[in-house]
Amino acid sequence: MWRTVRNERGMALAIAIFALVVVGALVAGALFAGTQESRVAENNRRLQKAFGVTESGVNELIAGWDASVRNVGKIYPADSQHVPDALEPGTIPYHTGAFAGNIYKLNGELYLVDISGRDSQSIKSTQRSASARQRIGGLLRIRTVNFGIQGALTTRGGVKLAGNAAVDGRDHIPTEWGAANCDTTGDTTKAGVRTSDSSQIQGAAGHTYGTPAVLQDTTVKPNTFKQFGDINYATLAAMATITLSPGNYKTDASFNGDGTCKKTDLLNWGDGMNRASQCGNYFPIIHLTDSTASTTLNGNQGQGILLVDGDLAIQGSYQFYGIVLIRGSLKTAGGGSTDAHFWGAVMAANVDLELNSLTGNATLNYSKCAITEALERTGAVSLARSRSWIQLF
């Protein structure tokens, strides 16, 4: 039988418990501090990862830029585009992370992309506090092809002008276009005809206008028609929205049943004559193949950038708004009742321009507005020249 000694006294147990509590508290404190430190370090690592994802997101967006979709949006605040969308899935390869954001079209040339990126761990986590996120802005500028246009018509071959034909280097806003959409900053009157040999221009008097009306420029070389800054003719042709073999075509705007622009129609080259229509902002790059053949355009209209491997013949009152680049020669006839065949600029490596059999007015009018529109609507984007990278908050 156990007997309880009632008067036993001692402090060993109390001291031991006290010591254990103190040591335990210190160890717990140290562990807590260590854990917190570890978490902070891990969060920092994930933040760096999110930063990489975000920066990659901006670059992915630029790389996957489709001018025919992105460039036709309205200017902010009328519209903005959200990513991810059909063009941009918003994911980084190897499951590194994902990004999302908005594209703001600031004006005809500039875009602001506002991208937020998260690392893969943040995407999986359902806890808001566990999210590592970074936000970066990119200022994008339409990367217009530098055609080096210095005249309404640039050529290396002979030019024969007759009848009511005119090549006019003075800046024109297309009759059907409003001046409100045309920024004329930096405009200067160009030459009417810019050629490597002005002696080959026949009938210039009364048919050419500009400063000067005819410009002899020995820098006009074969490369003038092949290499445009860092892009060559083949690269440009490879970017074509519409590719056609030589033939006799009548092109005009066409529409789907629901009224939208029918871009699948290869003979729909936009609606420059009615910019307010659904095809008014459709500026395709058109490539007519076969350097040994000729293509005839016999009505009605087109806009964008027209690349012709062979010869080009224009009939009737055909209207084209933008840039025409012909590797062969250009022949125009007629003019009909509508003024001008071309608004913008024409570059022809070998031109035989005969208008004497025509009635009406067949003209080549330099138009900075038409050139700019064609370039901006077809151009890819790149980061702006400087200060295009912005840390957003």
Add this chain to the structure above:
Amino acid sequence: MRHLSRKGFTLVELLVALVLLSIVSAAIYKVLVSNDRVYTAQMQRMELSQNIRAAATILPADFRTLDASDSDITAMSATSITIRAIRQLAIVCDTPALGGLLAGLTFHVRKDPLYGPRMFAAGSDSLLMYYEGDNGTRFDDGWTPAFLVSYIADNCTDGKPGYKFVVNANMLTGQVNAKGSIPYGAPVLGFETVTYKLYKPVGDTSWYIGYQNASGTQPLIGPVLANGLTLAYYDNTNTVTADRTQVAIIEVRVRARTSQQVRDAGSVLRVPVDSFVMKVSLRNNRRF
């Protein structure tokens, strides 16, 4: 005579108890002191790590946004750098009426989107306004500096919320003071001039990485060693350069220390030191 029935400790018992208590107390004291040292050392190291992390976050964030080719670095040395630090981004909704006086120029920016850790500060912040010039080419694109005189909340002409800015602009060489040069939708960047430098506050014996702006200088990161901030500048060929406009990469070297001495494993008092080196590529230099 009363009989004393109270019990007590014998002298021997008392001595034994005291000796035992001393031994236990000494052991506890040693454990406590040891733990305190470990705790202090750990806290100091954590503080050190946090300083290093802060330096690795703050300095590169400001350096990345520099356009050295456009004079964003106004002074630089091995222990100090003075820069234009971008603080805001706004979008023009009503363009300035260019073609006349550049002093007192007015225009509107949108309230949304408007980015930045703080609002513009009139009288101290400066602006860089996107210069488009001829919109047919990218080769004349740039930024026009301006000083922000004042601003008020005022709607854009499309009725959306905005701010009306009054600035004194300064067109750079080659920029044309003509209508449309700063177009609708042009971005406007707000910046302040700041200096990061090795800095010892008055009355303090420690060195810090100091942050200097219009409000004065304050310690930002530290304490650091006397050689706690070293900056090196490289051009786009990765060659060291002394030309502020040619800087493409900034190498940041930070050597931080703890604020207190801590005992190491051998019970020797030391000042733990940690460091990092980071090369920051300037994202905004002119591309072509």
